[in-house]
Amino acid sequence: MTLVVGYAGTDNCFMVGDTLLSHEHFALKGDVGPVNGEFHSLKIQILTSELAIGLAGNFDAAYSAVAALKLAISADPTLHPTEWLASKNILDADFLVLKNGAKKELFVIESGNVRQAVNGHIGDPEEWNRFLQLKKDYNGASERHTIDENGKVVRSNPVTSGEKEFAVVSDAMEALCWDCVGRKEPTVGAISGCVVRIVDARISGQLEYLQAVEASHFPWEPSGGFTVLASNEPERGIGIYFRVGQRGFILSVGAQPPCVASTAETLKAFVDEARSNFGMKLTGGGWGEAF
Structure with a gap:
């Protein structure tokens, strides 16, 4: 299963979701499978700068x-x-459609039925309750402050209600993915808690995948940490790379397979x-590594 949460207000719009794919291992032995990319995917697809699904x-x-919609x-x-x-009548699949045009809009398609919402979600109802x-x-x-090259604050703006909602939803989705670790048959999860976030970016005003980077906080693992890299042009998607083990995952919009494991020895x-x-x-x- 899945959980994807969306929001479209007057000030901003976003979606946040997990990456875990349910699979036959669950039924056989409650095994989430190896972390090799086979059981994870990009469940939020940015098709254009103004449209994400x-x-x-x-x-x-x-x-x-x-994928067919992207071509269309x-x-x-x-x-x-x-x-x-909605016209495809895919009754066993649900969608969130986020439009970031002159007006920000979110549509929920469930069982072929369409409704518009400010806040919407699709996926496992039990995990939604746990998320709440x-x-x-x-x-x-x-x-939030805008700072020039000399470190001087040149502009300050209050954090909007939509920005607050984005932070709250992001934190809750991360907590949910970590909460699923160790469950016999988890239906929501992400590689190292790296949930997928998209938002209408402050500078470009376009829908973009967000980045994240974490360094090790433990003296016994000084070279640990991971980075979530984003590609918002020309081909969209994200990459997750871990320093320890020199392991990475590439999730590109519309790619087959949806997630590809990498054994690149460096971030570059x-x-x-x-x-x-x-x-x-x-x-x-x-x-500190140039790439």
Whole structure:
């Protein structure tokens, strides 16, 4: 199963989701499978700078439909994505359609039925209830600051209600994925808690995958940590790379297979692999290594 949560307000819009795919190992022995990319996917697909699709349910059917929608939009940019998906009548797959145009809109397609929402979700109803239990009140900063090259604050803006909701949903989704670790038959999860986040970016105003980077906090593992890199042009998707074990995963929009494991020995080699094999321009944080 899956859990993808979306929001479309007047100030911003976003989606946050997990990456775990349910599979036959669950029924056989309660095994989530090796972390080799086989059981994870990009369940939030940014098709254009103004359109993203979240998917749940029958993954193969939903993923194929989104890939076909991408091609259809390339041929006819005026196509209405919500109507197009609903017309396919895929009853065992659900979708979130996020539009970031002059007006921010979120549509939920469940069992072929369409409704518009400010807050919406698709996926496992039990995990949704657990998500709500883990969701906490916002406790971050009340303002965000723009700083020039000299470190001087040139502009301050209050954190909006939508930005607060994004932080709250992101934290709850991470907590849910970690909460699923060790369960016999988890239906929601992410590699090292690396949930997928997309948002209308502050600078570009376009839908983008977000980056994250973590360094080791433990003296016995000084070279640990991972980085989530994002490609928002020309081919969209994310890459996750771990310093320990020199292991990475590439999740590209519409790719087959949906997640590819990498054994690149350096972060730079990982970025080069994503560019040469998938046309992705991964950017993000590292550990002092130029790439």
